[in-house]
Amino acid sequence: MxxxxxxxxxxxxxxxxxxxxxxxxxxxxxxxxxxxxxxxxxxxxxxxxxxxAGVPPPSQVLVKAWEQLSNPFYDAGPNDKGIGIQIGYSIYRVLTGYILAALVAVPLGFLIGMSPVAHKALNPFIQVLRPISPLAWMPLALFIIQDSEASAIFVIFICSIWPMLINTAFGVSGVRQDWVNVARTHELSPLKTAITVILPAAAPTIVTGMRISIGIAWLVIVAAEMLVGGTGIGYYVWNEWNNLDLTSVIFSILMIGIVGMLLDAAFGALQRAVAFAE
Amino acid sequence: MPKPFLSIEQLTQQFPDGNGGTMTVFENATFGIEKGEFVCILGHSGCGKSTIMNILAGLAEPTSGVVKMDGFEVSGPSLDRGVVFQNYSLLPWLSALKNVTFGIKARYPLNSKQEITDQALEYLAMVGLEGDVVHRKPSQLSGGMRQRVSIARAFANHPKLLLLDEPFGALDALTRGTIQDELLKIWGQTEQTVFMITHDIDEAILLADRILLMTNGPLARVAESVEITIPRPRNRTEIVDHPNYYPIRNHLVQFLGHRSKELAGQPSNGEMQHPETVRIDKIKTDEAGGETPPLRSVGG
Incomplete structure (x- = not known):
């Protein structure tokens, strides 16, 4: 059959x-x-x-999920908000930090990819800063920025910048000389060459970096929100743990997975859109 | 003597040889190309053909010497010198049509979208690409079709000089024949000046007005300029019957087989190295009063 x-x-x-x-x-x-x-x-x-208090059975989790998802945006005070609101806060922080990171990483990656001098000069900094756990920045960020919200965004910024930066530089430096020669023989200006030839040629590598970055950012936001507290899915998990409501903990873990999957799928679609076969 | 349209003057190219010294690829190479001429350059690998091509395209700088086109010195790449690369060099993320419009947009930035598209379609049609095929990406095209797109892109830009770097090197013999015919057709319609590198003697005879022969490197030089005294329009199946075909072909084979080695490695001692003009014509020209048949006949 x-x-x-x-x-x-x-x-x-x-x-x-x-x-x-x-x-x-x-x-x-x-x-x-x-x-x-x-x-x-x-x-x-x-x-x-x-x-x-024990681990709840899946039937309870399902009941909880139904209950939460049927009214995701309720707001009954600082410690009781719907799952939709919490996820919304997390996504807002992730996207803000992530977009700021992209605005820095992509142009800087272009520079590093096109200029061997810039590559050699900046590489030591990148190599030292990249392996630092993003949460290690948190105390420094809290002290300097003096704002927990902005500190969380900064942590997202700093963790998502590296894959984008490195992949952009790699993609740009790996653009086939033939295609650059096509631009040169057509007398394109450096800016036009960057936009019409190098960007599309490097786009698959750049978007791969962006996809890795969004994955890391989503991993880090949960931990960051556990530290800074107040709102967000990470805070929600920790809050429910403090309430010893394991049903909600398991439910929110599932939600973290689902949102992460959707973010990855969005970048997967973008990746397919910019892909080309040689 | 008036300067030719394209004048290559005392071109020298040296590269570091890896042991602290220099290796001279060619020295004081001097030759010219007339407007509307189709010139092929033949020589063994490593004689510097591609280097000359890259210098003409402006993609490489010679160690010394100048290239002048229309009396002006050439420096850097320019839309006046179109290039067809051996590996097609199409942008793989653009369709065939967009690859051609990419070139036209760079050449005529003020033209309307419609004009640009129409021009691209016209030139694609000239090389036999019509219909849905033009919307395919290069990866969905055969090698022959890709090279047709590349040729269309180059011709559509109306460069003053068209440089072809072994355009058919990667194609099978049958496809090669078809595209050679298409190249002749489009060249006949546009009166382009063409400079082409090839390894293929028969291809050179079929296409060229004149064949430049290079000796082996290092210290290569353009030793001979062989006129192809076979009238146009030419046809691959008919030119072999022309009385001049085999004498010319034998001359070229002999050169590439023996003399390219014998003549190699002679320093120029600072003198200009002009190629020696060779004219092989077995046709008795008495009745035509010594008049040679026209090398170029447009149309047909």
Whole structure:
């Protein structure tokens, strides 16, 4: 029967089966809490009747997800906002830091890619700054900027700049000399050459760098928001952990994954749009 | 003697040889090309043909010497000198049509979009590319089609001088033949001055008014300028029957086989090195009063 299905259909069936099996194992492996009446006297004396915090079963998470997603934008005070609002804050911070990083990284990458002198001069700085964990900047940023919101954006900026910078420089320096010669024999100005020849030629590499950067930025925002607090999906996770609401923690972990996947898919589409075959 | 349209004067190119010395590719090379002429240059690999081409295109600087076109010294690349590269050098992210309009836009920036597109389509049609094919990306075209696009891009720009760097080197023999015919056709319609590098003797005889022969490098020189005394329009199947065909061909084969080696490596001692003009004509010209057949006949 399966022979008649396409590869994609078979893969989809397998995915659903794996999901269901995983959820079943998860559901089954959570010990049920005994009702108070079934407890022994000893268990009652040692506090066994108090509901224990445990990992919730997937059914509870699903109920939570339904509840949250059916009203994602409610705002009931600083510690109780809908998941949509929290994700919105996170995306806003990521995009602000990320766009600022792109505005710096792409032109600077062009410069480094086109000028061997600039490359040699700037490379030591890049090599030292790049491996620094973005959160290590946080104390310095908080002290200098004196604003937790802007500090979080700065951390996103600093973590997403490197892949874009390095990939832009690599892409620009790797543009085939033939194509540059085409621009030269057509007397294009340096600016026109950069826009009509070098940019499209390097675009696949540049967008790959942008895709890596957005992935890193989304990883880092969660940690950054746990530190700076107030709003955002990272803060939400930490807040629910403090509330010992593990259902919400698991639900928000899932949401982080889904938003990350969507961001990556958007850049994947952009990558396909600028790709070319030689 | 009046200066030719394109005049290459005492061109010398040296490269560092890797041991602290210099290696002279060619020295004091001096030759000219007339307007509307189709000149091929033949020589073994490493004799500096491509270097001469790059200097003419303005993509490389000679160690010494000058190139003058229309009386003005050439420096840097220019739209007046169009280039067709061996590897086509099409921009792979643009369709065939856009590759041609890319060139025309650079040449005629003030023309309207419609004019530019029409001109591009006209020249693509001249090399046999019509219909949906023009909207394909280079990667979706065969090698022959890509080189046609490249030729269309170069001709559409009406350069004063067209440089072809082994344009058919990467093509199979059959495709090569078809595109040679198309090149002859488009050249006949546009009266371009063409300078072409080739390795193929038969191709050179079919296409050229004159063939420049280079000796082997280092210290190569343009030793001979062989006039192709076969009237146009030429046809690949008919020119082999022309009485001048095999004498010319044998001369070229002999040169490339023996004399390119014998003549190699002679320093110029600072003198200009003009090629020696060779004219092989087996046709008795008595009845025509010594008049030679016209080298170029346009149309047909």
């Amino acid at each position: 399966l022979d008649n299905l396409s590869q994609n259909q078979r893969a989809a069936i397998l995915s659903v089966v794996l999901l269901l099996v995983g959820l079943l194992i998860w559901e089954a492996s959570i010990p049920a809490q005994k009702a108070v009446g079934e407890l022994t006297e000893y268990e009652r004396l040692t506090g066994g009747g108090v509901p224990k």
